[in-house]
Amino acid sequence: MENSLISQSFKNAKKEKRPALLTYIVAGDNSxxxxxxxxxxxxxxxxxxxLGFPHNTPIADGGQIQTSAYRAIKNGxxxxxxxxxxxxxxxxxxxxxxxxxxxxxxxxQYNEDKFIAKCKNSKxxxxxxxxxxxxxxxxxxxxxxxxGINFIQLISPTTSKLRLKKIISDSHDMIYYISMLSTTGGKxxxxxxxxxxxxxxxxxxxxxxxxxxxxxxxxxxxxxxxxADGLVVGSAICKEITRSIKRRQNVVTNVTNIVKRLKNxxx
Amino acid sequence: MKLKKNIxxxxxxxxxxxxxxKFGGSFIPETxxxxxxxxTKEFQRLRKNKKFIKKRDYYFKNYIxxxxxxxxxxxxxxxxxxxxxxxxxxSEANGGAHKIYNATVHALICKAMGKKYIVGDTGAGYAGKMxxxxxxKFGLKCKIFMGAKDIKRQKPNCDAMRKNGAEIVPVYSxxxxxxxxxxxCMRYWVSNCDNTHMCVGSTVGPNIFVKICGWSTTQISRELxxxxxxxxxxxxxxxxxxxxxxxxxxxxxxxxxxxxxxxxQVELIGVEAGGPQRSKLHAAPLSKNAKIGILHxxxxxVCQNNEGQIHETESISAGLxxxxxxxxxxxxxxxxxxxxxxxxxxxALNAYKLVTKFEKINPSLEPSHAFAEAIRIAPKFSxxxxxxVNSCGDAKKDRDIxxxxxxxx
Numbered sequence: 001m002e003n004s005l006i007s008q009s010f011k012n013a014k015k016e017k018r019p020a021l022l023t024y025i026v027a028g029d030n031s032x033x034x035x036x037x038x039x040x041x042x043x044x045x046x047x048x049x050x051l052g053f054p055h056n057t058p059i060a061d062g063g064q065i066q067t068s069a070y071r072a073i074k075n076g077x078x079x080x081x082x083x084x085x086x087x088x089x090x091x092x093x094x095x096x097x098x099x100x101x102x103x104x105x106x107x108x109q110y111n112e113d114k115f116i117a118k119c120k121n122s123k124x125x126x127x128x129x130x131x132x133x134x135x136x137x138x139x140x141x142x143x144x145x146x147x148g149i150n151f152i153q154l155i156s157p158t159t160s161k162l163r164l165k166k167i168i169s170d171s172h173d174m175i176y177y178i179s180m181l182s183t184t185g186g187k188x189x190x191x192x193x194x195x196x197x198x199x200x201x202x203x204x205x206x207x208x209x210x211x212x213x214x215x216x217x218x219x220x221x222x223x224x225x226x227x228a229d230g231l232v233v234g235s236a237i238c239k240e241i242t243r244s245i246k247r248r249q250n251v252v253t254n255v256t257n258i259v260k261r262l263k264n265x266x267x
Numbered sequence: 268m269k270l271k272k273n274i275x276x277x278x279x280x281x282x283x284x285x286x287x288x289k290f291g292g293s294f295i296p297e298t299x300x301x302x303x304x305x306x307t308k309e310f311q312r313l314r315k316n317k318k319f320i321k322k323r324d325y326y327f328k329n330y331i332x333x334x335x336x337x338x339x340x341x342x343x344x345x346x347x348x349x350x351x352x353x354x355x356x357x358s359e360a361n362g363g364a365h366k367i368y369n370a371t372v373h374a375l376i377c378k379a380m381g382k383k384y385i386v387g388d389t390g391a392g393y394a395g396k397m398x399x400x401x402x403x404k405f406g407l408k409c410k411i412f413m414g415a416k417d418i419k420r421q422k423p424n425c426d427a428m429r430k431n432g433a434e435i436v437p438v439y440s441x442x443x444x445x446x447x448x449x450x451x452c453m454r455y456w457v458s459n460c461d462n463t464h465m466c467v468g469s470t471v472g473p474n475i476f477v478k479i480c481g482w483s484t485t486q487i488s489r490e491l492x493x494x495x496x497x498x499x500x501x502x503x504x505x506x507x508x509x510x511x512x513x514x515x516x517x518x519x520x521x522x523x524x525x526x527x528x529x530x531x532q533v534e535l536i537g538v539e540a541g542g543p544q545r546s547k548l549h550a551a552p553l554s555k556n557a558k559i560g561i562l563h564x565x566x567x568x569v570c571q572n573n574e575g576q577i578h579e580t581e582s583i584s585a586g587l588x589x590x591x592x593x594x595x596x597x598x599x600x601x602x603x604x605x606x607x608x609x610x611x612x613x614x615a616l617n618a619y620k621l622v623t624k625f626e627k628i629n630p631s632l633e634p635s636h637a638f639a640e641a642i643r644i645a646p647k648f649s650x651x652x653x654x655x656v657n658s659c660g661d662a663k664k665d666r667d668i669x670x671x672x673x674x675x676x
Contacts, residue, residue: 056441056576057562059453060296066440079574104294105561109575131294131564136283158301158460181298182458 005097005125006150007173009047010210010229018266019226020047022212023259024101024234026068027051027085028077029241030251035072036085037252038241042259043089043096050128050232053082053102060130062185064235067242079110086122099126099152112140116147126150128176134167145172152176155202157190168205176232177202179215179225185235188216192224199228219261226266233262270602272527276519276595277481284474285566287601291594293473294561299453302460307475309380314482322375327486330404331367334490335359337498337655342625343642350507350648352641353655355491356628357517362397363661364631365484365517366468370397372483373466374405380464386410387466388452390417390445390513391586391633392424392664394468399433409433412452414444417585424664442579445513445589449563469514470593473564477593484520487657492524503653504532507644510657511636512537512607513550513586515593517659522605530604537596538636540582541611548581550588553600553607562591568600583612583668584632586660610639616672618642619662631660632668 001007013020023046029035035051043049054069054077061069086098100119107115107129119127127149132140134153141151153171155164156178168175177199180190195213202211213225214232225231240258244251268287271279276286284292295303313319327333336359340352357365370387377385385407389395395411402409411428415437418425428435436455441447449467456465467476470484495502508525510518518537525533539551549555552568560569562577570578570590582588599605610618615632618639622630630638637656645654662669 057446057450059450059563060298060457062454070440073576103561103575105569105571105575107575108561108566109558109571109573130296131561133293133295133297133300136292136294154297156296156298156300158298160301160304163300178298181461183454186458 001145001148001150001173004150004173005095006048007210009097013047013230019228020212020230021263021266022046022048022050022230022232023237024050024052024232025237025241026054026065026072027082028054028072028075029068029238030071030245031075032077032081032085034251036088038255039085039089040092041252041256043093045259045263048097048099048230050099050101050234051082051086053079053100053106055103055106058103060183062183062235064185064238064242068238079106083118083122086124090123094123097125098123099128100124101128102130104129104132112143116143116149119149120147124149126152126174128152128154134163134170138170141170150174154178157181157198164202165205168202168209171209174210174212175202177211177213179213182215184215186216188221192221195225196227219258219265222262223265231266268598268601270526270604276523276526276598277478280474286594286598289559290567290597291474291477291565294564294566295473296457298457299460303473303475309376310475310479313376313379319375319379323372326371326375327368331361331371332359333486334494337491337494340626343622344645346625347642347645349646350652350654351650352645353653354628354658355487355521355655357487357657357659358630358661362393362400363663364393364397365487365520365659366393366397367400368483368486368520369468369480369516370394370401370466372479373398373464374401374407376479377407377464378405382462382464384408384410384459384463385466386412386452386455386463388412388445388448388468390414390448390588391584391631391660392417392421392428393586393660395433395435396424396427398466399428399431402433403431410436410455412436412438412448412455414438414442414448416443417445417448420668421585421664422667444580445585446577446580453563469516470519470595471514471563471565471591477565477595480516481519481523481595484516485523487517487520488522488524491521491655502528502532505652506532507534507536507652507654509536509538509637509641509654511587511633511659512539512553512592512596513589513633515596517657519593519595521657526604535599535605536640537605537607538640539607539609540584540587540636541609542581543583543612546581548579549609550580550582550590551609552590552592553596554609565594567591567594567597583615584636586633587636608640610636614639619669620673628658629662630658631662632665633660634658
C-alpha cells in the first residue's frame with residue numbers, strides 16, 4: 001500500500017518539512033449534514049481526517065469525545081449514514097485520506113466482511129479499532145489490507161519491547177502512538193521530550209512507517225511535538241463543537257479556525 | 268461446543284481467552300494489554316502458590332466468616348407443598364453478600380503486586396462496599412465508580428463505603444447505572460494502570476477478571492458440597508440450584524463444583540431481571556435471547572440494538588441491572604448445561620414478601636428473583652426434589668425501595 005493516499009499525505013507534509021496534521025471529529029456530531037460541512041471545511045488544513053463512529057459505551061474516550069458521541073447517537077446517526085458522509089466527502093475531495101475510528105462491537109454487529117466492503121466502496125482509507133488490539137486484530141488487519149484499507153495499529157507507553165516489534169512488523173503505512181496513560185482528551189502529563197524519545201524508539205525499528213502521536217494534543221502542546229511524522233487532535237476539536245453549540249455560534253467557522261491555528265503552529 | 272470434565276469452567280478457554288470459541292476474550296485498548304498480561308501472570312503464579320492459598324483460606328474463614336449456613340426453609344416448603352426448599356445464606360458473609368470473596372482476593376492480589384491503589388465498579392453497591400472493606404483491611408486506597416442513579420437508590424451501601432474511607436465517584440453518563448460505572452472505571456484504569464489495580468465486580472470484563480472472580484466465588488459451592496454431604500450423606504438424586512444472574516458471579520460460585528454432574532441430578536437454573544411488568548426494558552440477555560456483542564472487553568450475549576449500541580436496562584434490582592452477562596454463563600447456556608429464565612420486578616417483590624413472611628431470612632432484591640422462580644416451580648415437584656436457592660445478598664441495602672413499594676421498614 002505504498003502509494004496509498006495516507007502515505008502520500010505524509011510525503012507531502014515531509015516535503016514541506018512539517019508533521020502531517022490529523023483531525024478527529026465524530027460522525028454525525030451534531031448532525032449528519034453539519035459533520036459533513038465541518039469535514040469539508042477543515043480538510044483545507046488537515047492532511048488526514050479521522051471520523052469517529054460513535055459508540056455509547058466507549059471504554060477509552062474521555063469526556064469531550066463521549067459528549068460528541070452521545071450527541072451524534074441522540075441525533076440518530078447510523079453506520080450507513082457514516083459511509084454516506086464519507087462517500088459525499090470523497091466526491092468533494094477524492095485525494096484527502098479518511099480514517100474511520102471506533103469500537104469493535106459496531107463492526108462485529110455490521111459484520112466484518114460487510115463493513116470492510118462498505119469501507120472500500122465509500123473509499124475509506126484507513127481504520128482504527130480501539131478495542132481490537134494486537135494480536136487479536138491480525139486476521140481483521142489482513143482482510144483490511146486485501147481490500148486496500150490501512151489497518152492502523154496502536155502503540156502505548158505500556159507496550160513491551162517484544163510486542164512493539166511484533167506490532168510494527170504487522171503494521172501497515174501508519175502507526176498511532178498514544179502519548180501517555182490516559183483516555184482521549186486528558187491533560188498532557190508527560191514531557192514532550194519523553195514522548196519524542198518513545199516515538200523515536202518506534203521509528204528506529206522501522207523508518208519507513210509513518211508514526212503519529214495522539215492524546216493530549218492541543219493548541220498549547222502541538223508545537224512541542226512537531227518532530228513527529230504526524231499529530232492527531234481530537235478532543236480539542238470536539239470541545240470546540242460543544243462550546244460553539246452552547247453559545248449558538250457557527251460551529252463550522254469556529255472549528256475551522258482552531259484547525260487553522262493548529263496548522264500554523266506546526267508549519 | 269462442549270464442556271470438559273474435571274477442569275474448572277474458568278479454565279476452559281482457548282489461548283485468546285474465549286469460552287466455546289466465541290464468548291469472552293480481551294477486547295481492550297493497547298494501553299491495558301500490559302497491565303492485563305501482568306495481572307494474568309501474577310494470578311497464574313498466585314493460584315499455584317500454597318502460601319497464597321493458605322492466606323486466602325485464612326481470610327475466608329476468619330474475615331469473611333466461612334462457611335455460611337445451609338438451611339431448610341421448612342415453613343415456606345410446607346406452605347407451597349411439593350419440593351423441599353433450602354437456602355444457602357451467603358448473605359451471612361462479612362458485609363452481607365458474596366461480593367466479599369472477589370473483593371478480598373483482589374485486595375490480596377493488589378498487595379502481592381505492590382500496588383497501593385485499588386478501584387472498582389458497583390451497581391447495588393455491594394461490590395463497592397466489599398471492596399472498600401477489603402481495602403481498609405489491607406491498607407489500600409480505594410475509589411469506587413457508581414452510577415448516579417444507583418447512588419440514590421442504594422444509599423445504605425454508599426454510607427458504608429464512605430465510612431470505610433473509600434471515595435465514591437458518581438458517574439453521570441448514559442443511564443447512570445452499573446454499565447456506565449464499569450465503563451468509567453475502565454477509563455480510569457486506562458489512565459492510572461501504572462500504580463492502580465482494578466477489580467471488576469463480577470464475572471465479566473476481560474478474560475482475566477472473569478477468572479479471578481469465578482475463582483473467588485467458587486468458595487460458595489465448595490462449602491455447599493460439604494454441607495450437602497453432611498445433611499444427606501450423599502449428593503441427593505434430584506437437586507435444583509437456583510441463582511439470580513446479573514453479571515453472574517454468585518451463580519458461577521454457587522454452581523462451579525456441580526457443573527460436572529449430570530443435569531438430571533443437578534439442574535442449574537439462572538434467573539435474570541425481567542424488569543418492570545409494563546416496561547419493555549429488562550436486563551435479561553440470556554433468557555430473552557439477546558445477540559452476541561462486545562461489552563466491557565468481552566464477547567457475551569448483550570442487550571443491544573442492530574447497530575451495536577448498548578441498550579438501557581431497567582430493573583428494581585441494581586445488582587442485576589446490567590445489559591451484558593458473564594461469558595461463562597453464555598457458554599453454559601449454549602452447551603445447555605444451565606437453564607436461564609427471568610423474573611420481573613413484581614415477581615421478585617412478591618417473592619420477597621412471601622419468603623420474609625414465612626422465614627427468618629431477609630434476601631435482597633437480587634436473590635428475590637431466584638426465590639421467585641423457586642416459588643413458581645416448587646409445587647410442581649415432590650418432596651424428593653431439593654431446591655436450593657443462593658440467598659446471596661441481604662436486603663438492608665434495599666430498605667428505601669422496599670419501603671416505597673411494600674410500605675415496609
